[in-house]
Structures are given as structure tokens and as C-alpha cells.
Amino acid sequence: MYTEVLEEVICYHCGDECSETPIIHQEKTFCCHGCEQVYELLNDNQLEEYYNCDLNPGISPTDKNFDFLNNKAFRDRLITFSNADFSKVSFHLPAIHCRSCLYLLENLQKLNPQIIKTSLNFGKKDLTVWFKEDQLSLGALATLIASLGYEPHISNAEEKPQNNDQKKLFLKLGIAGFCAGNAMLFSFPEYLGIDDGSLQALFGYLNLALGSVAVFYSGSDYFSNVYAHLKLHKMTIELPILLGILVGYGRSVFEIISHTGAGYIDSVSGLIFFLLIGKWFQQKSFDFLSFERNYKAYFPLVVTKIANGKEETAPLEEIQVGDRLLIRNQEIIPADAYLLKGQSQMDYSFVTGESELIPIQAGQSIYAGGKHVGEVIEIQINKELNQSHLTQLWEQQAFKDPNHKTENWENFANQVGMYFTVILLSLATIAGIYWFNVDQSRWSNAVVSILVIACPCALAVSYPFALGHGIRWLAKFNFFVKDIQTFERMAQVDTLVFDKTGTLTLQSQQEPSVHFNRDLNDTEWNAIYSLVFQSTHPLSKQVKKFLQNRSIIPLTEFKEISGKGLQASFDDLFVQIGSAKYTLNKLNTPEGFISSETRLFVSINQEPIGFIEFPWENRPGVEGMLHSLRHQYEVHLISGDKKEHAAHLLDWFENQDQVKFECSPLEKMEYIQALQKQGKIVAMIGDGLNDAGALKQAAVGIAVSDDHLHFTPSSDAILKGSELPRLGEYMRYSKFGLQLIKASFLLSLVYNGFGLSYAIQGNLYPLIAAILMPINSISMLVIATWGMNWKGQLLSRSKIRIKAE
């Protein structure tokens, strides 16, 4: 016999560290029964290959039951196809992360013969299942998948899947490439000077056919966009581009039909191809993230309803005024209601940002979005779902108008585009009139060359490439920007507004501090540990973590008194934990003392002992970030919390006008509006539902998310919490991107200037102009790509350096 001492026992299934007493099964260690069960299930079904694809690939499963999906409302929404033999359903499984997941999920039919086949889309984390619904219900299928550790995310009815026009763009891009390539081929004889009349004519007509497809099919978006903007009396950068294309194409048609030349269809279709590549490149989509999410996504999908004295589950949408619901510990209140039975500690932190729990007695009102802490309560709904206190926020203008962020905002390209078009058109007209009167053989050459060479395709190419690279680089740093327009707005921001709770401050990672009147002996500590072990209150959990190595002793007369605390007897000890009053402790708070902590008081045998303090603390690195941001931006702080909870942060906000406390979600939104009225371009950085309005109102709303990137309020960008200290660098990167575009635009202006000076004199042949044009575009592409990658490399190196330090 020998005993093996392991430093750290790793769960064979999920790779987590096991507790002191791991579960051992077939010489393998598991952290919990859930993991062990998954292993057993896979092993019994010859799926142990799962563990060979990747090391400890599993996810600790949940025992959540998805039977509510059998409800007709859910079933009809989820099942995409159904006939007598099989049904087809798609689940979004956020937990998918490796090759093993793919192996397991595509072999589901081995676990249950009613599953016909499965197909996984790894990028979108979507699993499509074909199964026999008459023998395996939808709920049972979802429960099976959840029991493997892949809990399906059932989206709300209003969460629409992101539709994309990518297919159409791909088609247009492919066709444009085909046209451009073949047109070049057919233009060769012209460049080489092969002189054969009939061949030239054939090539000409073939080119014409290809060019027409490229212009009118692949370039069709330019026609519709320019038309739409002209109707609004707006000139965008697309207008001169379309002019360049049309003039080039028109001239080619004329030359080919009149047999006076070969035209330059190759350049025109090549240009369209380039422009479409740019459009494709700028459309980086993060399929696994959702930037559009409203309050309903935070609510449970089903609730427990009491009807005719019986409990039954019902989809949230079916809840009406007057219904009575059961709400368990940690569940969210779906609509405004009265508390009928029981007592609750309501946690409104998610809705208001306030960190203190609010005690609620029977008969009092509770508001939607609050999280119930305590024993099971019964509530009666008194307002409809979409009319509750919380949802009023979504009735604001900013939410109703999806384009409010872009409406009054002119991006650089369009600002320039307007002047550019006017100058270009007047130049072409003047040159045309001049040459018409002086030398009639030159006027058409001059006009065509001017319009073709000055076509601002350089800007149209450098734009999508620079900004597209920008959002790709930021995504590498876990900063996901919705689109390139957001990236550009980020560069223009001059005011930053931070939320406090959850954004700048976190529930502390630090050890809680103990403030007891006397030292406790081991038995007393064990008693406290055993007591908190019985409770799921957030503070109890923290104490449990803090007192890790204590042992549990048997207890009697355990009682959890909602809103007050816990009590129990251990042999001759009677221990109480909870509020100061409940435990007979005195709140000895010196005058002027600002508490930024949560305290848990203890008494033993009615003797007040003291308290354990759980500090809130700043997110690591935020002080440095605020310090550096202050020089470049106007920095504001808004919070739903009380002022005393932020004493340690206030030092970083020099001007007290720029700090506001006890804001409701609506007030936060109005705060942003007020700043915007002063002409500021605001970025809001927040995390919770209480910031949703402000995030929506601001030019750039950045949602900070700690663990689950897939659970953030509606926003323009999602930033991982640990990256927040580097926010300033990322904002500067966006500024760099815009500067790069401006610089390359200037360069192309110089470039065009030379060309134009020849073109105005009528000395530039359209053919040369048509060759210069793609060269210009390619050089812009190279500058944008190289510049953004260079700066991105610098960013990633500085990140590694900070980590090393």
C-alpha cells in the first residue's frame, strides 16, 4: 500500500481543480458528480474518443430541465422543419469551444437512437439536430444536450437572428472578379497592338457584355445608394465613384460600338471588383456575439404560475395581470407586482446600479428586473410585462429609432465626398467648355480623363481596409466593435462617461477583513462555517470561500430569517449571522466615516462579536487608466449607487460637476443627452441593464463584460472586463486609423493632382487614366493594411510587456 500525494487534482472531464475529496471513477478523478456522469455516459456509448481530441475538454454540466420547451409557443418557434418522419431544430450552444465538442455533438445519435443526425456550425456555435419528435420530445432533447455540459441558449422571441447580406455580396464579388479577369484577357490584343479588325470587334463586344454585367449587377448597390441619398439631398462619396464608373463605361460603349477604340472595360470592372473586396472586408461580423439585446433577454423564459391551487410552468409571454407566480431564490421578477407571501431582499443592482439589498415585506410593490434573494415568495402581477417601471426606458426615442446614432453624424468619407463632387464636377465642366471652344477634338478626352482619374476610389478602398483591419485587431484584444462606422465614431469621441458598479468597481477579490472584539476558537469558527454552508446568500458564499479549510459540525435548529440573517445551535453554541440589529451588534461607525463595504455581523450566545467586512474595490488598473484618459478626454462618472460607495474613486474626477450619483437608468440616459446638447461626442462605458439607455444614447456604447461575452446589454462594442485598463490605447488606435485614412487621402490627392493637371490640358489619354486608377487603389490598399497592422503589432507587444511586468 502506498499513498500518492497529488499537489493539484485536475478533473478528467472539465479540467477544473478538484476539491479535497475528488470523486474517483475508473482511476480517473472528477470534480463533481455531474462531470463523472458525463464521463460514464460517454464511456458507455463508446464515445471516449472525446477525451483524446483535446485535454480535459468537458464542461461541468447543469441539471437544468428544459421540459418547458414542449410548450407549444416555444416548440413552434424553435422547430424549423417538421414532417411525419423527423423534425429539425437549431440550438445555440455558447459552451462550444474545441475539437472535442465537435466530436461529441456530431455523434449525438449514439447517445439516443431517436436522434437521426446532427450538424454543428462551429463559428456560430449552432447545433442543428434532426430527430424523431414523436419519440423524443424537444424538451428532452434539450435536457440531454444540457446534461452533457452544453446548455442551449434559448433566445427570446424578439431576439432576431442576425441576417446577413453576405450571400449577395459574395455573388456580386465573384461575378465582378470573373468579369474583370476575362475583360483583361480580351483587352490584351489591344495592349499588344495586334491588328485584326474582326477579332477586335469580337473582343470589343465580349468586353461590352462583361462590363455591362459588372456595372449593372455587381455595381448595382452604388446606383441604389446614390439614388437614395440624392432623394434626401445628400451627396456621398459614392456619387463621384459612380460618376467615374459610368463615364468610363459610357465612353467604352461609345468606342466599341462606333469601332473607334477598345474602351477600358477592364479598368472599370477591375475597379468594381476592388470596391467590392473593400466592402466585403469591412463586414467583419462576430457571429457569436449579440449587439442587439433588450430587457427581455434578461428575464426567465418560463415562470412558475399558480393556477387553481396548482403549480405549473408557463412561458413568460403568456403572463397576464392578476397572475400569481412563485419566485425562488435568485430568480428575476418579470413584471411589476405585489409581494403576496413571504419576505424578500430585493437586489436591484442590475436595474439601478445600487449595491444594497432592499428588504420587502408582504403587500409591498416590487419592480421588474429585481433579483429576489431569500426563501420562495409568491407575487401577484399588477402591470403588463411591457408596461413595467423598468421597460419604460425602452419606450424612449433612442430605442425606437434604430438609426439615431448615424443620422446626424457625417463620416469623414461623406464629408469629403460632398466637396470633392462639387469641385470635380465644376472642373470637368470648365475644362469641357474651354476645350469645346478651343479644340473640339480634345474636349471629350479631357472630361472623361478628369472624371475617371479623380474618382475617389482611393478613399473608397483605404476606408474599408484601414477600419476593417482596425476592428480585426481590436477583436484580438477581446474588444469587439460592431462595425467600421462604430470604429470611426470612436475616433471622434471627446468625452467618456463611466458607470461605476460593475464597470470601474468589482466585488473585491481581496480577502474580507475581520473586525472581531475577541479571538474565536476553532469550534466557534467551525460553527460559523457550518452555518453559512447552509445558505445560498451571496455573502454567505463569500464567507464560505473565505473560511475554506474549516470543517463542518452538525447543527440543529437552523433558521434563515429573510432580510435579517441566519441562526443555528451547535451543542452549547448559539450562533447568529446577519445584520447589525439582528445580531445585537452596535453600528459603531465614527462620524464622517464613509463605508464602501458590505458588512456581515456575528454574535455567539447573544454576545456581539463584531463583523466581517467585504470591500468593493476598483477593478485592477482603472486608476492608471483614468489618470491617462484625463489628459485627452473629458471623463465623467455616473452611478445608480450612493456617493459614499465611491469615495476611493472620486479622487480621479477633478471636477465634481462631472460626477453624478443615485441616477435612475433614465437619468443616466438624460445625462448623456445633456452632454450631447453641449456638442460633445460621448462614449458610454457601462455593464448592466441599468446602463442600457445611456449605452444606446451615446455615440459609442461600450458594454463591459466579465465572464460571459454573450450576455451584455445592447451596445456598439463589447469589451472584456480585464481589458478595460487598456481602453485608452484602443481609443487611440481608432484615432490612428482615421489619421491614416486622412493621410492616404491627401497622398491620393497629390497623385490625382498630377493626373488632373495633365487631364485638364487634354493631354492625358483616358487609357492612361484608366491604368493609373487601379494603381492608385492598390497603393491605398497597401498603405491601409500595412499601417493598421504595424500599429496593431505595437499594441499587442505593449500588452505582452505589461503582462510580463
Add this chain to the structure above:
Amino acid sequence: MEIMYLMIGLSLFMAIGFVIAFVWSIKTGQQEDLITPAMRILQDDQKTNKL
């Protein structure tokens, strides 16, 4: 030079064939998921008959 007509005909025929293949691949959604098939092909053959 007459051979040119034949060659152009052939080249166009081939090129249009590729375009049709491309359009077909888009329409049937083959370009939608470019990650999973690459992973799927690396999966070992399934040891199904191991008893």
C-alpha cells in the same frame, strides 16, 4: 487566326462553368461555414465496432 475563335469559345465555356459552380456553391450555403468542415476532416475515424 481562325483557331482563336475556337479557343475563345472554349475559354469562355470553361470560365462560365466556373461561375455557375461558384453561384451554385453560394446558393447552397457552402460558403457559410468555413471552420467546421476543416475541423471535421481531422477527426479520427470512428471506432464504432469496438465491443
